[in-house]
Amino acid sequence: MRIGELASRTGVSVxxxxxxxxxxxxxxxxxxxxxRHYTDDEIERVRFVQRLYAAGLSSRTIVELLPCVDxxxxxxxxxxxxxxxxxxxxxxxHINELSGARDALDRLIDANRAHRDRLTTRRPQALPGxx
Amino acid sequence: MRIGELASRTGVSVxxxxxxxxxxxxxxxxxxxxxRHYTDDEIERVRFVQRLYAAGLSSRTIVELLPCVDxxxxxxxxxxxxxxxxxxxxxxxHINELSGARDALDRLIDANRAHRDRLTTRRPQALPGxx
DNA sequence: CTAAGACCTGACACTGACGTCAGATGCAAG
DNA sequence: CTTGCATCTGACGTCAGTGTCAGGTCTTAG
Numbered sequence: 001m002r003i004g005e006l007a008s009r010t011g012v013s014v015x016x017x018x019x020x021x022x023x024x025x026x027x028x029x030x031x032x033x034x035x036r037h038y039t040d041d042e043i044e045r046v047r048f049v050q051r052l053y054a055a056g057l058s059s060r061t062i063v064e065l066l067p068c069v070d071x072x073x074x075x076x077x078x079x080x081x082x083x084x085x086x087x088x089x090x091x092x093x094h095i096n097e098l099s100g101a102r103d104a105l106d107r108l109i110d111a112n113r114a115h116r117d118r119l120t121t122r123r124p125q126a127l128p129g130x131x
Numbered sequence: 132m133r134i135g136e137l138a139s140r141t142g143v144s145v146x147x148x149x150x151x152x153x154x155x156x157x158x159x160x161x162x163x164x165x166x167r168h169y170t171d172d173e174i175e176r177v178r179f180v181q182r183l184y185a186a187g188l189s190s191r192t193i194v195e196l197l198p199c200v201d202x203x204x205x206x207x208x209x210x211x212x213x214x215x216x217x218x219x220x221x222x223x224x225h226i227n228e229l230s231g232a233r234d235a236l237d238r239l240i241d242a243n244r245a246h247r248d249r250l251t252t253r254r255p256q257a258l259p260g261x262x
Numbered sequence: 263c264t265a266a267g268a269c270c271t272g273a274c275a276c277t278g279a280c281g282t283c284a285g286a287t288g289c290a291a292g
Numbered sequence: 293c294t295t296g297c298a299t300c301t302g303a304c305g306t307c308a309g310t311g312t313c314a315g316g317t318c319t320t321a322g
Contacts, residue, residue: 055232101186
């Protein structure tokens, strides 16, 4: 398939796909005229990359752990494997941060809701004399 | 305290503190010569803001829900309260995304470790307790 | 008083993933 | 063949939080 189809099937913009290739995240074969062609496998690849992006990894970091993705059977450089572990742990810590922030918001929500409820129980739903 | 002390006590750069003020996230009183002065309360405020930044909220968004932080006892605009709920849910969804990514990395780690173990079982010394 | 260091404002630089535009070429349909 | 859309490369724009520099003022120790 060509780049437009890959874009629409993954929900990723054409611009981004070209960027991924530029960063070494995505490969394509080229027709004689220079147009990119992809196999269905690339769909998975794009989704995987998207997922890591969403998890806060940079393209540089993703590139560094691609050896573990593309040939886990070979003895990949310890560097790549180390990155993998490192990023997993970073995500773990990030999840904890987010949980903390969510809890803080939850407390705020409760505090605010308490006051709101006091209003709405006295005057059920909406002020009658407004306007 | 002055801005330098607030910076060192929160671990946030002086530049950032001024930026926070510019964005309406942080208040300061000014001495006659124009220098910023803070009370201890601002330490908490800065940490709160940092926490929300870490959770992916933009300064604009944080500003929008500050009414709920600063005066939860008043009936704040539904808009601010709505934002609060909305951001809480966004964080929740983000946590799920991250969990998915982490699981994907875990699977990769296992796959790679399997091959590595085959090497390391021949030559002991391995990674003993690396989960 | 003086020197050093903290602080002030204002401005520009940077990063990274992408949007967007321009100008050229490719390709399928009428 | 032509028309029109897809694609190509290359370049510049964006956004947000922050670094950093310049040129000036304030504060405090000695």
